[in-house]
Amino acid sequence: MDDVTVVVASRNRRDQLLRYLPRHEVPVILVDNASEDGTADAVSEAMPHVHVVRAHTNMGAAARNAGAELAATPYVAFADDDSYWEAGSLGKAATLLDVHPHVALLAAQVLVGADGRGDPISAAMKAAPLGSPPDLPGPAVLGFLGCAAVVRRDAFLAVGGFNPTLHVYGEEALLAMDLAAAGWGLAYVPALTVRHLPLPTGRDIEGRRRRQARNDLLTAWLRRPLPIGAAAARAAWRAGGPDRAGLGDAARLLPWALRNRRLLPDHVEASVRMLAGAHA
Structure with missing residues (x-):
């Protein structure tokens, strides 16, 4: 586990951080996104071993x-302020990444809430719509949950990490595509486990859906053939509500998307289409 650092990004979630940061078995870097609730000071005082940015x-x-970028280890695990990696998982992840040098990302299973119910996204990855190639430590994936992934640090940084313009919600898809386009393998490994304990209230569901719709459209315009992006825009318009609002938000960023447009290699595009068909 000396080869892994946990990175947590958070904003105004002081109490959750104080509760769950101590559950991690490896060094932690907390990047405080300009919190207004005293997060940085509280964590620094309570846990001086945590590197607070x-x-x-x-x-x-x-x-x-x-x-x-600040991590001094070859592997980086991501967690949210309301999640933590179960004991032993990060050691297993480091071993698997050592054994599979062509793999850049391992996605863990996520257990939600105090009762540990399985996250539907974990179930979808376990179904292996992209198959389970023998050179991967688990089913191939082209997506993951941001709080439940371990990455090869150099590969992650080489493709630019998470895109700043997408900000939050759905940011994982573009990163997964870019890693695959760069020739890296991504796998789901259910032997790695993350516990996620979100607060039951206080989330802006409509705002989240609007941002998700915006980012899904931007990702399509950045990496997919034009007919795919156009179809996604029409679907968002027909859906109305937050999806249509997200379309408007995305349209304002269309010049940025066109400047940064880079189509996926054919084999990655084929995998994306296969996943879309499986989910449909």
Whole structure:
């Protein structure tokens, strides 16, 4: 476990951090996204062993990039302020990444709440719609949950990490595509386990759906063929509500998306289409 650092990005979640940061077995870097509730001071006082980085602005998921850059280990595990890695999981992850040098990301199973119910996304990855190639330590994936992934640090940074423009919600998809496009393997390993204990209230469901819709569209426009992006835009318009609002948000960023557009290699695009068919 000396080869892994946990990176946590957080904003205004002091109490959750004080509760769950001590559960991690390896060194932790906390990137505080300009919290207004005294997070940085509270964590520094209670856990001086945690490396606290005070961001001047809310960078969203891209704060994880800053943490990864500071990590001195070859592997970086991501966690949220309301999640932690179960004992032994990060040691297993480091061993698997040692044995599989062409793999850049391992996705763990996620157990939600005090009763440990399985996350539906973990179940979808376990179903292995992309198969289980013998050179991977588990089913191939092209997505993951941000609080439940271990990455090869150099590969993660080489593709740019999490895109700052996407900020939060759905940011994992673009990173997974870019790692696969760079030739790296990504796998789901249910022997790795993350506990996720989200608060039952206080989440802006409509706002989250709007941001998710925006980021899904931007990801399509950045990496997918034009007919795919156009179809996604029409679907968002027909859906109305937060999806249509997300379409408007994405449209304002269309010039940025076109400047940064880079189509996926054919084999990765084929895998993305296969996943879409399986989910449908």
